[in-house]
Amino acid sequence: MSEHQHPYMLAQLERLNAIGIALSAERDNQRLLEMILLGAQEITNADGGTLYTITQDKHLKFEMMRNKSLQMSLGGTTGKEIPFLPLPLYLADGSPNLTTVAAYATLQDQTVNIANVREVDSFDFSGTRKFDEKTGYHSQSFLTIPMKDHESKVIGVLQLINATDVDTGAIIPFSIGHQTLVESLASQAAVAMTNHHLIDGLKGLFEAFIELIADAIDQKSPYTGGHCRRVPELTMMLTQALIDAKTGPFKDFTLNENELYELKVASWLHDCGKVTTPEAIMDKPTKLSSIFDRIQLLDQRFELLKQQAECAMLKEQVEILKSGGFNQEAEVRLTALQAKQDAFNTYCDEARDFLRLANIGSESMTASDLQRIKDIANMEMLDASGNKVRFLNEDETYNLSIKRGTLTAEERQVINNHIVVTISMLESLPYPQSLARVPEYACGHHEHMDGSGYPKGLTREQMSIPARVMGVADIFEALTSKDRPYKKAKTLSESLAILGRMKVDNHIDPELFDIFVREGIYLKYAQQFLEPEQIDEVDLTQIPGYQP
CATH class of the missing domain: 3.30.450.40 (GAF domain)
Structure with a gap:
């Protein structure tokens, strides 16, 4: 050489x-x-x-x-x-x-x-x-x-x-x-x-697997269908708005390609613990729902109660006729008994309609509503053995007395437990360094900025910006969802009003809420995912806690 x-x-x-x-x-x-x-x-x-x-x-x-x-x-x-x-x-x-x-x-x-x-x-x-x-x-x-x-x-x-x-x-x-x-x-x-x-192959498999889990949860419940798919979309929309912000509190916020991917994975997995939540509770459309809606039994029970009362009335009328025959006094007594029966029938029909409405769980129960349920529960009827029993059993009374929504305190705890299960599941995985924050991002969407949320009672200062973004995305998707059994799909203005009150109550990040509204993220999301009848005219001056 x-x-x-x-x-x-x-x-x-x-x-x-x-x-x-x-x-x-x-x-x-x-x-x-x-x-x-x-x-x-x-x-x-x-x-x-x-x-x-x-x-x-x-x-x-x-x-x-x-x-x-x-x-x-x-x-x-x-x-x-x-x-x-x-x-x-x-x-x-x-x-x-x-x-x-x-x-x-x-x-x-x-x-x-x-x-x-x-x-x-x-x-x-x-x-x-x-x-x-x-x-x-x-x-x-x-x-x-x-x-x-x-x-x-x-x-x-x-x-x-x-x-x-x-x-x-x-x-x-x-x-x-x-x-x-x-x-x-x-x-x-x-x-x-x-x-x-x-x-690439392993990454593709990983992504397909987490989407499979999300789809399984969405398909597990016909009422939350699409939630696990829509929350990532809304999360990334809001995050991009923060990255693009040139002024304000987020002007220095940025995430690189790997960090954005980490957040996307977290948003796909944010409800993975729901795989353990019983469908009967997750999908509970009415207060009396179990395997089926027990309101049907109450409808039958009211008819039986009326028939038992009518049977007792007819027996009394027969005894009156037997003892004295038909005369003016007997006629008055017979008419009074029939009027009492008619009034009772009316009371039963009104009580039935009241319980049907209470069973839906869409309105808050007042103190008088709760007392009325007790009164109905205490009505007596005969069971198959001819013994007197209360019209409503304890479980029925307890469920119908739920003040708002369809879940008892115990059932709500089971639902809330999904986030504890999610944390347990996600923290058990051996993440590469680039995905180490997935559990933190995914598991903070039920925390409140004032520390009143769950499961850890974190405050705003204890949460990262991506975790706070997930909270806003999760709530707004749930508010606008058309799939929930216990409510009609809310309009944009209704949903923003509720979200605004949550800002005022210090439940969601106030600065995130402001940019969510100011940058029109709510409208961009609505145009892609909401029904046309939900997209109403939004008056920004009427949104609680928002200064246009």
């Missing part, structure tokens, strides 16, 4: 090492492929190059082409399509395609180093000649190297064209030194590509 060659080769080895390190760090597939091809051209001083990958149907796909003389840059990060069809590895009759040099190198797992294509008969270079005729190019030396992964499986091909002399610029053959360097690069490149595909 001459003195002139020694520093040049040393520089090439150093460059090869630097490219190898860069390859292992690159996460974008197109940039990775580009780095491989440009690195190979650089260390061999090749004028042109093509990188192929092997497709599932056994073809070599043109991933990218570069040519310095022709100033050609196709494929990869350029976004420019390569106008060439993939090369078949096997011919129509199933025989190997050994006349195309790239296919040959792949099938034979062998480097092909050609000094001058015009002096070679064993390969078909008609395509190359057509390319030269069309472009005026002069293709001469070729180096075609299969890229093999760690299992020695060929996953792509690197083809370099026209090595050029560093000093004169003349086209020269690719030297054995160049071939060795590019073979080393190709080996590193194949491992990097395999690792990239493996990481």
Whole structure:
């Protein structure tokens, strides 16, 4: 090796090492492929190059082409399509395609180093000649190297064209030194590509799995369908508004690509603990719902009660007639009994209608409502054995006396426990560093800024901004959801009024609420996910706690 060659080769080895390190760090597939091809051209001083990958149907796909003389840059990060069809590895009759040099190198797992294509008969270079005729190019030396992964499986091909002399610029053959360097690069490149595909595959599987969990929860309940899908959308909308803010309290807030991904994963998993919540409680549409709505039993019971009362009345009327016959006094007594029965029937019908309404749970129960339930409960009727029993049993009375909504305190605790289960589930997972904050982000959406929330009673200062964003997104999605059994879908103005009161009560982050309204995130979300009848005219001056 001459003195002139020694520093040049040393520089090439150093460059090869630097490219190898860069390859292992690159996460974008197109940039990775580009780095491989440009690195190979650089260390061999090749004028042109093509990188192929092997497709599932056994073809070599043109991933990218570069040519310095022709100033050609196709494929990869350029976004420019390569106008060439993939090369078949096997011919129509199933025989190997050994006349195309790239296919040959792949099938034979062998480097092909050609000094001058015009002096070679064993390969078909008609395509190359057509390319030269069309472009005026002069293709001469070729180096075609299969890229093999760690299992020695060929996953792509690197083809370099026209090595050029560093000093004169003349086209020269690719030297054995160049071939060795590019073979080393190709080996590193194949491992990097395999690792990239493996990481991509695992990431894709991970994302599909968390979406599967979210879908399972949404499908578990017909009433919360889509909640786990919509909360991530709203979370990312609001987060992007914070990142874009040029003034105000969030002007310095930013999340990089990995941090945004971390938040997105957290928002997908924020309700994963609901897989353990019984459907009978999660979907409880009325106060008396269990396996079925027990209000139907009360309807039947009222009819039975009226019939029992009527039967008792008829017995009394018969006794009156038996004892004294039909006379004026008997007529008065009979009429009084019938009037009493009619009044009782009316009372029962009104009580039935009252319980039907109370059972829905959409209105707050007043003190007089609760007393009325007790009075109805204490009415007496005969059971199958003829014994007197209360009209409502203790469980029915307890459920019908729920002041608001359809859940008892115990059932609400079961529902609330989903966040404890979520924390337990998410904190048990072995996260990479880039996803370490998923549990914190996912598990704070029921906390209140004043510390009155659950499960940890965190205050605003103890919560990160992404966790507070999740809280706003979760509440607004629930307010506007059209799927809930115990309420009609609220309009935008109704939902914002409730959210505004939660700001005033220091339950949600006040600054997040302001940007949510000011930047029109509520409307952007509504246009994508709400029914047209929900999107009413919003008067910002009427929203509690908001200053337009």
